[in-house]
Amino acid sequence: MRLVAPLLLIALAAALALALAVGPFPLGLDDLARAAGRLTGMSDGAQTPGEIVLLRVRLPRVAAAALVGAALAGAGTAYQTLFRNPLVSPDILGVASGAGLGAVAGILLSLPVILIQGLAFAFGLTTVALVYLIAAAMRGLDRTLVLVLAGIVMGALAGACISLVKILADPYDQLPAITFWLLGSLAGVKLIDLSIVAPLVLVGLVPLVLLRWRIGVLSLGEDEARSLGVDVPRLRALVIAAATLMTASVVAISGVIGWVGLMIPHIARMLVGPNFDRLLPAAMLLGATFMLVVDTLGRSLARVETPIGILTAVLGAPFFLWLLARGRRSWS
Amino acid sequence: MRLAARDLDIGYRGHVVGRGITLEVSPGEVLCLLGPNGAGKTTLFRTLLGLLQPLGGSVFADELAVDRLKPIEIAKRMAYVPQAQVTEFAYRVLDVVLMGRTARLRTFATPGAVDERIACAKLADLGVADLAEADFTRISGGQRQLALIARALAQEAPILVMDEPTASLDFGNQMMVLSRIRALAGQGHSIVLSTHDPDHALLVASRVAIIADGGLRAMGPPNEVVTAATLSAIYRTDVRVEETASGRRVCVPGWH
Numbered sequence: 001m002r003l004v005a006p007l008l009l010i011a012l013a014a015a016l017a018l019a020l021a022v023g024p025f026p027l028g029l030d031d032l033a034r035a036a037g038r039l040t041g042m043s044d045g046a047q048t049p050g051e052i053v054l055l056r057v058r059l060p061r062v063a064a065a066a067l068v069g070a071a072l073a074g075a076g077t078a079y080q081t082l083f084r085n086p087l088v089s090p091d092i093l094g095v096a097s098g099a100g101l102g103a104v105a106g107i108l109l110s111l112p113v114i115l116i117q118g119l120a121f122a123f124g125l126t127t128v129a130l131v132y133l134i135a136a137a138m139r140g141l142d143r144t145l146v147l148v149l150a151g152i153v154m155g156a157l158a159g160a161c162i163s164l165v166k167i168l169a170d171p172y173d174q175l176p177a178i179t180f181w182l183l184g185s186l187a188g189v190k191l192i193d194l195s196i197v198a199p200l201v202l203v204g205l206v207p208l209v210l211l212r213w214r215i216g217v218l219s220l221g222e223d224e225a226r227s228l229g230v231d232v233p234r235l236r237a238l239v240i241a242a243a244t245l246m247t248a249s250v251v252a253i254s255g256v257i258g259w260v261g262l263m264i265p266h267i268a269r270m271l272v273g274p275n276f277d278r279l280l281p282a283a284m285l286l287g288a289t290f291m292l293v294v295d296t297l298g299r300s301l302a303r304v305e306t307p308i309g310i311l312t313a314v315l316g317a318p319f320f321l322w323l324l325a326r327g328r329r330s331w332s
Numbered sequence: 333m334r335l336a337a338r339d340l341d342i343g344y345r346g347h348v349v350g351r352g353i354t355l356e357v358s359p360g361e362v363l364c365l366l367g368p369n370g371a372g373k374t375t376l377f378r379t380l381l382g383l384l385q386p387l388g389g390s391v392f393a394d395e396l397a398v399d400r401l402k403p404i405e406i407a408k409r410m411a412y413v414p415q416a417q418v419t420e421f422a423y424r425v426l427d428v429v430l431m432g433r434t435a436r437l438r439t440f441a442t443p444g445a446v447d448e449r450i451a452c453a454k455l456a457d458l459g460v461a462d463l464a465e466a467d468f469t470r471i472s473g474g475q476r477q478l479a480l481i482a483r484a485l486a487q488e489a490p491i492l493v494m495d496e497p498t499a500s501l502d503f504g505n506q507m508m509v510l511s512r513i514r515a516l517a518g519q520g521h522s523i524v525l526s527t528h529d530p531d532h533a534l535l536v537a538s539r540v541a542i543i544a545d546g547g548l549r550a551m552g553p554p555n556e557v558v559t560a561a562t563l564s565a566i567y568r569t570d571v572r573v574e575e576t577a578s579g580r581r582v583c584v585p586g587w588h
Binding site for chain 2: 081084085086139210211212213214216217219220223224226227228229230231232269273274275277
C-alpha cells in the first residue's frame with residue numbers, strides 16, 4: 001500500500017521520459033540536458049535541431065497528454081464516486097457529446113482553432129448545465145437516475161446534431177477534420193493552449209481535493225450521506241461542476257478521447273482501494289501515465305498518426321470484458 | 333437527548349402517508365415501531381431523520397425543530413443505522429466506520445488518528461474489533477449490521493434511528509444485535525427502531541408504537557400494545573400472544 005505512491009510516480013517519470021524521447025525525430029539525453037540548460041539560463045548559443053523539436057513540438061504535446069489523462073481520470077473518479085457506479089465515465093452527463101457538437105460546428109464554419117476550442121468548451125458546459133436543470137425540474141423522482149437519463153438524452157441529441165453537421169460539411173476538407181477531432185488527437189496542441197486549459201483544470205480540481213472526504217461519503221447514497229452530515233444537493237452540484245469543467249477544458253484541446261475516464265479509476269481502485277481521498281491522486285497519476293504511453297504509441301506505431309481515441313478503445317474494450325469476466329460481486 | 337414528533341403529517345408531495353403522529357423517545361428508552369408493509373414506517377423514519385420535510389407538525393431533538401437544522405447539525409444529534417446492504421465499492425470496515433466521523437470533521441479535513449482510535453473503539457464495544465481491516469462487502473449480514481451500528485456510534489449522536497436492524501439476519505445474529513441495542517439504551521442512548529417481528533418488540537422495547545391505516549394506531553408499553561387483538565387487526569391474520577413457562581410473552585399464529 002505504501003509502495004503504491006512512489007511506484008506511480010516512477011511510472012509517470014518513466015512515461016514522461018519515453019514520450020519525450022520517442023518520435024519521428026529521435027532525441028537523446030544530451031538534447032534534454034541542453035534544453036533544460038537553456039530554460040534555466042545556464043547555456044546559450046545556437047539552438048540545435050533536437051532542442052527545437054523538444055521545446056516547440058514534443059514538450060507541449062507531452063504536457064498536454066499528461067494533463068488530458070490526469071483530468072479525464074480525475075473527472076471519471078469523481079463521477080463514479082458520485083453516481084455510486086463504476087460503469088460511469090466523464091461523459092455520463094453529455095459533456096463530451098456537447099463539446100463535440102461545438103467543435104464540429106466551429107469546423108463547419110471554418111473558424112480559427114482557438115474559437116473551435118472555445119466553442120467545444122462552451123457547448124460542453126452548456127450541455128451539462130441543461131442536463132442538470134432538466135433533472136432539477138423533475139422533482140419527486142430519483143435525482144441520480146434522472147440526471148443519468150437526461151445525460152443520455154442530451155448526449156443522443158448532440159450526437160444527432162453532429163451527424164447532421166457531418167452531412168453538411170465539405171467532404172474533402174472539413175469532414176476529415178471533424179472525424180479526426182471526434183477520434184481525439186493531441187497533434188496540434190501548442191503551449192498557449194496549455195496555458196489556458198491547465199488553470200481551468202486546476203480550478204476544477206481544487207474543490208475535489210479540498211472536499212475529498214465528503215465526496216467519498218457521497219458514495220454511500222443520498223440518504224446515508226445526508227444522515228452522516230453531508231449537504232448532498234450542494235456537494236453534488238459542486239462535484240458535477242468541477243468534474244465537468246475539467247472534462248470540458250481538456251476535451252476542447254484534445255477532442256473526444258473515450259475509455260480513459262472509465263478504465264483508469266478502476267485500475268487505481270485495485271491499487272489503492274475505493275477511498276476517494278486516496279483514489280483521486282492515484283487515478284490522476286495513472287491517467288497521465290496511460291495517456292503518455294498511448295500518445296507515444298499513436299505517433300510511433302505507423303507512419304501516419306493513429307488517433308488516440310482508437311487506441312484507447314482498442315485497449316479499453318478488452319480490459320472492460322476482462323473486468324466483467326472476473327465476475328466479482330463488488331468493485332474493488 | 334429526547335426525540336419527539338408532534339402532530340406530524342408524513343408523506344410526499346401530493347401523497348399523505350400518515351397524519352397526526354405524536355411520539356417520543358427519551359434517553360435510555362427503546363421505541364419500537366411495528367406496522368404492516370407499506371404502512372409508512374420508512375416514510376416516518378425519513379421524516380424523523382430530516383431527510384424528508386414533514387407535511388405538517390414537527391420533529392424535535394430536545395427543543396430544536398429538526399427541519400430547521402442543517403444536515404451536519406442533525407448528524408451531531410441523530411445517527412441513522414440503515415439496513416445492512418452491500419456497498420458499491422469494497423470499503424474496509426474501518427473506512428465505513430470512519431465515515432461516521434464526517435459530522436465531527438472540519439469541512440476540508442479527513443479523519444485523523446483520533447478518529448481512527450474512536451472508530452476502532454466502537455468496533456471493539458460491539459465485539460467486532462477484529463473486523464476493522466475486513467472487506468465490508470465480504471463479511472456476513474450480521475457483521476455488516478454491527479459495522480453500521482459502530483458507524484452510528486462513531487458519529488457520537490445521542491439519538492439512534494435503526495431501520496429494521498434485524499432484517500435478513502439469522503436467529504443468532506438477531507439475538508446478538510438485539511442484546512447490543514438493549515445495552516446501548518442502557519448507556520443512555522435514545523433509540524427508535526422498526527421491525528417486522530413483534531417478538532423483537534417484546535424483547536427490547538420500552539415502548540411500542542403501531543403504525544397502520546395512515547397514522548399512529550397505538551403507543552405504550554409492550555405489554556399493553558402488543559396484544560392479540562391489535563396484532564390480528566394490523567396484520568390481518570389471527571395472532572395470539574401467549575405466555576411461556578418462564579413468564580415471557582411470545583406471538584404465535586392462531587392456527588396449529
